[in-house]
Amino acid sequence: MPKEPTSEISRRQFVKQAASASVAAGSAALLAGCQDSTSGGGSTPNINTDKTFKWKMVTTWPSTLKVLGEGAKLLAGWIETMSQGRLQIKVYGAGELVPALGIFEAVSQGAAQMGHGASYYWAGSSQAAQFFAAVPFGMNAQQMNAWIYSGGGLELWEKVYKPFGLLPMPAGNTGVQMGGWFNREINSIDDFKGMKMRIPGLGGKVLAKAGGAAVLKPGGEIYTSLERGLIDATEWIGPYHDYHMGFHRVAKYYYYPGWHEPGTVLELFVNREAFEELPADLQEIVRTATYRSNMWMLSEFESKNNMYLDKLINEHDVQLRKFPDDVLAKLKVYSQETIEEICASDPLSAEVYDSFKKFQKAVNSWAEISERAYYGLT
Amino acid sequence: MPKEPTSEISRRQFVKQAASASVAAGSAALLAGCQDSTSGGGSTPNINTDKTFKWKMVTTWPSTLKVLGEGAKLLAGWIETMSQGRLQIKVYGAGELVPALGIFEAVSQGAAQMGHGASYYWAGSSQAAQFFAAVPFGMNAQQMNAWIYSGGGLELWEKVYKPFGLLPMPAGNTGVQMGGWFNREINSIDDFKGMKMRIPGLGGKVLAKAGGAAVLKPGGEIYTSLERGLIDATEWIGPYHDYHMGFHRVAKYYYYPGWHEPGTVLELFVNREAFEELPADLQEIVRTATYRSNMWMLSEFESKNNMYLDKLINEHDVQLRKFPDDVLAKLKVYSQETIEEICASDPLSAEVYDSFKKFQKAVNSWAEISERAYYGLT
Numbered sequence: 001m002p003k004e005p006t007s008e009i010s011r012r013q014f015v016k017q018a019a020s021a022s023v024a025a026g027s028a029a030l031l032a033g034c035q036d037s038t039s040g041g042g043s044t045p046n047i048n049t050d051k052t053f054k055w056k057m058v059t060t061w062p063s064t065l066k067v068l069g070e071g072a073k074l075l076a077g078w079i080e081t082m083s084q085g086r087l088q089i090k091v092y093g094a095g096e097l098v099p100a101l102g103i104f105e106a107v108s109q110g111a112a113q114m115g116h117g118a119s120y121y122w123a124g125s126s127q128a129a130q131f132f133a134a135v136p137f138g139m140n141a142q143q144m145n146a147w148i149y150s151g152g153g154l155e156l157w158e159k160v161y162k163p164f165g166l167l168p169m170p171a172g173n174t175g176v177q178m179g180g181w182f183n184r185e186i187n188s189i190d191d192f193k194g195m196k197m198r199i200p201g202l203g204g205k206v207l208a209k210a211g212g213a214a215v216l217k218p219g220g221e222i223y224t225s226l227e228r229g230l231i232d233a234t235e236w237i238g239p240y241h242d243y244h245m246g247f248h249r250v251a252k253y254y255y256y257p258g259w260h261e262p263g264t265v266l267e268l269f270v271n272r273e274a275f276e277e278l279p280a281d282l283q284e285i286v287r288t289a290t291y292r293s294n295m296w297m298l299s300e301f302e303s304k305n306n307m308y309l310d311k312l313i314n315e316h317d318v319q320l321r322k323f324p325d326d327v328l329a330k331l332k333v334y335s336q337e338t339i340e341e342i343c344a345s346d347p348l349s350a351e352v353y354d355s356f357k358k359f360q361k362a363v364n365s366w367a368e369i370s371e372r373a374y375y376g377l378t
Numbered sequence: 379m380p381k382e383p384t385s386e387i388s389r390r391q392f393v394k395q396a397a398s399a400s401v402a403a404g405s406a407a408l409l410a411g412c413q414d415s416t417s418g419g420g421s422t423p424n425i426n427t428d429k430t431f432k433w434k435m436v437t438t439w440p441s442t443l444k445v446l447g448e449g450a451k452l453l454a455g456w457i458e459t460m461s462q463g464r465l466q467i468k469v470y471g472a473g474e475l476v477p478a479l480g481i482f483e484a485v486s487q488g489a490a491q492m493g494h495g496a497s498y499y500w501a502g503s504s505q506a507a508q509f510f511a512a513v514p515f516g517m518n519a520q521q522m523n524a525w526i527y528s529g530g531g532l533e534l535w536e537k538v539y540k541p542f543g544l545l546p547m548p549a550g551n552t553g554v555q556m557g558g559w560f561n562r563e564i565n566s567i568d569d570f571k572g573m574k575m576r577i578p579g580l581g582g583k584v585l586a587k588a589g590g591a592a593v594l595k596p597g598g599e600i601y602t603s604l605e606r607g608l609i610d611a612t613e614w615i616g617p618y619h620d621y622h623m624g625f626h627r628v629a630k631y632y633y634y635p636g637w638h639e640p641g642t643v644l645e646l647f648v649n650r651e652a653f654e655e656l657p658a659d660l661q662e663i664v665r666t667a668t669y670r671s672n673m674w675m676l677s678e679f680e681s682k683n684n685m686y687l688d689k690l691i692n693e694h695d696v697q698l699r700k701f702p703d704d705v706l707a708k709l710k711v712y713s714q715e716t717i718e719e720i721c722a723s724d725p726l727s728a729e730v731y732d733s734f735k736k737f738q739k740a741v742n743s744w745a746e747i748s749e750r751a752y753y754g755l756t
Contacts, residue, residue, distance in 0.1 A: 049462065081662040082460060084427065140752050142520060142553075145673060146680035175520075176748035238748070257751035284459040285663070292669035295523060302524035303737070306744035320747070328755065359681070364756050366684035369698070370554035370616070373635035374518050375750045377706065378742050 049279045055089045056112035057268075058103040060121060063093030066244055067300045068266065071172055072116040075268065075293040082285045087278070089114065104269070108164040113274040116171060118266050119157070120201035128160045128348040131356055132168070134261040136202050136335035139360050141173040141263035141298055142371070147359045148265070156352050165272045171290040172266030172297035175305075177258030178242065179323055180235030181226070181251035186323060189330040198222055198234040202338055203260030209334040226250040235260065239309035240301060248316045255321050259331055266297065427657045433467045434490035435646075436481040438499060441471030444622055445678045446644065449550055450494040453646065453671040460663045465656070467492065482647070486542040491652040494549060496644050497535070498579035506538045506726040509734055510546070512639040514580050514713035517738050519551040519641035519676055521745070525737045526643070534730050543650045549668040550644030550675035553683075555636030556620065557701055558613030559604070559629035564701060567708040576600055576612040580716055581638030587712040604628040613638065617687035618679060626694045633699050637709055644675065 057076055061068040076089035092112070094100035103115040104122045120130035132153065139147060147153040148170050161168045180197065193211035204214030215231050225231045227250045234251070235258070236242045248254070268290050275283060312318040323331075343350040435454055439446040454467035470490070472478035481493040482500045498508035510531065517525060525531040526548050539546045558575065571589035582592030593609050603609045605628045612629070613636070614620045626632070646668050653661060690696040701709075721728040 078662060078666055082659055082666060084657075084659045137755055140749065142676065142680060146677040149674060149677040150681035151677075176752045178747075239744075256747040257755065258748075259755060262752050262755070279462075281460055281462045284456060285666075288456055288460060288663075288666050288670045291673045292666045295669045295673055296527060298520065299524040299527040299529075302520060302741065302744070303528035305748070306740040309744065309747075322747070322751070332755070360756075362684040363680065366617075366680070366687065367753065367756075369556075369634040369687075369700070370636075370683070371518065371749070372753045373700070374554045374640050375745065375753060377515055377635060377637060377640070377710070378738075378745070 047279055048277060049281070051279075052085065053087045053278065053282070055087065055114060055274070056097065057089050057091045057114040057116060058097050058106055058112045059091065059115065060094055060100040060103060060117035063091060063096070065093075066241060067297050068116075068172070069093060071266075071293050071297045071300075074296065075116070075171065075289055078289045078292060079285055082289065083282055087282050087285065091116075104164070104166070107269060107271050108166055110271055110273065113271050115166075115269050116266070117269075118264060119168065123201065125164065126160055126348065127342050127346045128352045130201050131349065131352045132157045132160070132265055132267070134201060134203075134264040135339070135356065136206055136260045136262075137332050138262055138356070139363065141175050141265075143360070143363045143367070144173065144263045144265050145170065145294070146363060147356065151359045151363075152355055153359070156355055160348060160352065161269060162272075166269045167272050167275050168267050168269045169287060169290040170265050171268035171293045173294060173301075174237050174261070174264045174266070175298055175301050176238075176263060177235065177261040178238050179255035179258050179260075180233055181242070181247045182233040182253040182255060183226070183251050184232075185253055185321065186255060186327060188324070189327050191327075195233060196231045198225070198231050199260065201260070202335070202342075203235070205338045206260065206331055206334045209337065210331065223247065223250060238301060238305050239312055240304040240307075243308040243312060248312050248318045252317075252319055253321050254312065254318045255323055257323070259323070259328055259335075266294075268293075425657055426655060427659070429657075430463065431465045431656065431660070433465065433492060433652070434475065435467050435469045435492040435494060436475050436484055436490045437469065437493065438472055438478040438481060438495040441469060441474070443471075444619060445675050446494075446550070447471060449644075449671050449675045449678075452674065453494070453549065453667055456667045456670060457663055460667065461660055465660050465663065469494075482542070482544070485647060485649050486544055488543075488649055488651065491649050493544075493647050494644070495647075496642060497546065501579065503542065504538055504726065505720050505724045506730045508579050509727070509730045510535045510538070510643055510645070512579060512581075512642040513717070513734065514584055514638045514640075515710050516640055516734070517741065519553050519643075520749070521738070521741045522551065522641045522643050523548065523672070524741060525734065529737045529741075530733055531737070534733055538726060538730065539647060540650075544647045545650050545653050546645050546647045547665060547668040548643050549646035549671045551672060551679075552615050552639070552642045552644070553676055553679050554616075554641060555613065555639040556616050557633035557636050557638075558611055559620070559625045560611040560631040560633060561604075561629050562610075563631055563699065564633060564705060566702070567705050569705075573611060574609045576603070576609050577638065579638070580713065580720075581613070583716045584638065584709055584712045587715065588709065601625065601628060616679060616683050617690055618682040618685075621686040621690060626690050626696045630695075631697045631699050632690065633701055635701070637701070637706055637713075644672075646671075 057072060059072045061072065063069045073091050076091050079087050079089055097112065098106040101121055103117055104125060106112050107115040118133045120133035122129040157168045189210055192207060195212040196215050197207055197212055198215050199207055200216065207214050222234050223246055226234060234247065236245055313320055339353060343353050435450060437450045439450065441447045451469050454469050457465050457467055475490065476484040479499055481495055482503060484490050485493040496511045498511035500507040535546045567588055570585060573590040574593050575585055575590055576593050577585055578594065585592050600612050601624055604612060612625065614623055691698055717731060721731050
């Protein structure tokens with residue numbers, strides 16, 4: 001997944017601002033006389049029903065980016081149509097209003113009302129955030145959605161974002177990602193030693209345990225960095241998206257599976273104060289639209305990945321490779337260690353991961369006789 | 379999946395009525411001055427924006443049924459909230475307004491504006507309809523959604539329902555179902571010989587090829603039929619739902635995988651004339667709400683199946699069994715024959731299945747290195 005350079009605001013300053021934003025959001029809720037419901041963001045009396053809202057959505061994606069950039073614009077369009085133009089949302093691509101990784105702070109502080117990104121980008125603000133995007137050897141898209149929508153995940157995610165005055169909602173999914181692009185074969189775990197790879201989030205920490213160096217590069221710099229040998233490898237998303245990034249022109253080996261991102265959740269987050277000013281119908285419209293973009297994005301990736309994988313292999317001589325089993329086994333051990341270290345130092349991460357882990361165990365038992373058995377049939 | 383008794387209206391009479399409904403729907407579209415878009419149902423000028431619509435939704439589910447009955451009511455509620463009460467939908471359970479399997483005709487004829495069911499129930503009206511619900515050894519939930527939303531499936535589904543004056547939308551999914559409840563073990567394909575099993579759709583035709591007899595029973599009669607030995611076996615959905623049906627009290631063996639229904643799509647269909655009377659915002663609200671119910675239902679099943687499977691096994695001594703591989707291989711051959719026979723006699727089925735088959739082939743190639751590889755990791 002893309003990772004853009006961090007913004008200028010220091011973490012300390014940000015947390016301080018987030019704390020006051022939270023107090024302000026709390027006051028707004030009190031003034032509006034409403035309590036948060038379990039589905040978050042509170043019900044609202046029918047206030048402001050005749051008002052037209054002009055909002056800004058900032059995103060971590062360039063606005064022309066397939067699926068992600070497209071999806072953010074579609075989401076805004078559905079909301080505008082459903083609201084008869086009473087909620088108009090102007091979508092800004094990465095860097096157009098704020099830097100890609102500045103959107104969490106921008107929406108927290110009210111400079112924009114909405115942000116579209118992925119929660120592991122905000123691990124610098126809250127370690128617990130990243131569990132709602134992707135966990136190495138974690139859950140796939142269907143399981144993440146089940147956890148978030150029906151297994152208590154959303155309530156925890158709301159708790160994690162609340163100090164920042166933000167309300168999160170799932171709003172997209174990449175499905176199982178690819179493992180990445182390499183300019184040499186990976187035959188043993190030692191092949192990661194000294195490797196400079198562009199890989200974000202928990203996956204980057206796991207690579208470091210294997211002796212590699214996780215490098216952060218914004219999307220627009222990856223291609224050139226690979227070409228010039230500044231990095232040896234990169235991961236991105238999957239065949240459909242990666243094809244358009246052109247990585248096959250500068251790396252030969254394309255590895256699977258994407259052990260580090262088995263079903264990455266993309267998110268919409270909304271400034272809580274702004275959300276609570278919306279009348280109940282517009283709140284429900286925003287929430288419902290995110291289910292549509294969640295389903296739409298996953299369906300786009302799922303339906304187009306194979307065609308682009310074919311192109312990569314047959315038209316561009318890309319070498320498709322599976323990570324060796326013993327390499328995956330080692331990465332799994334390092335992933336577990338990484339997660340345990342984070343949970344040991346951050347109680348909120350421990351609380352979130354405890355829910356994640358229990359849900360994963362149960363849903364895996366069910367998968368054994370449903371999805372896994374299904375894949376044996378086809 | 380439940381199958382209810384067919385209504386009194388004969389097929390011939392129904393098709394005749396459907397044909398005139400289609401003409402009427404066409405005229406309404408002309409009068410409204412709108413063309414169908416690719417996403418179906420046409421865009422509409424901003425007419426009727428101040429009008430309050432009071433609609434009826436008829437369903438194939440008892441209104442108290444978990445997930446399905448619940449989901450239909452939630453769907454109506456979301457639409458009402460998003461529309462500020464401008465589109466009010468009263469939900470009728472099976473038999474409350476029309477018989478469970480009479481809803482397709484009722485909505486086609488305008489006696490109600492919406493129906494919630496599953497498209498294989500309407501195979502008697504159009505053989506091609508059943509491919510949008512479940513195909514034995516076909517696609518799972520994620521793949522069905524990708525085909526329908528992003529792979530041309532929805533356009534074909536709209537074509538199939540258009541002669542009936544209906545507009546279909548996916549509005550739920552069961553995920554991979556269980557193979558069913560049996561009172562004896564299945565050790566070879568011969569064990570299906572003479573077996574009376576309650577199983578709908580294409581799966582029932584496959585059972586017949588194996589020498590069994592597919593019996594249709596409404597949900598409320600299955601338990602008693604099994605208890606009295608009128609049937610030897612039944613399938614339903616999965617552990618969460620089946621537990622509440624109480625089948626474990628009258629059958630001992632619970633088989634997987636649900637080869638006959640690997641990701642059953644539940645549907646909302648709307649009377650086209652009624653839909654075209656809605657202003658653009660309400661049309662978008664209805665469409666968007668169905669994505670939410672689609673995601674919500676699948677997440678409910680996915681998150682709760684394991685807990686109820688545990689109860690069945692540990693509290694009720696249910697014997698969990700996998701169909702033997704050679705039995706599944708035979709059923710797969712019979713499934714292919716069944717589908718080929720239908721396509722040979724019905725050109726529209728052939729057109730739909732051609733799209734289905736091509737999509738399945740491509741998405742399976744991608745699954746090989748994504749979802750299937752993922753399940754090897756966990």
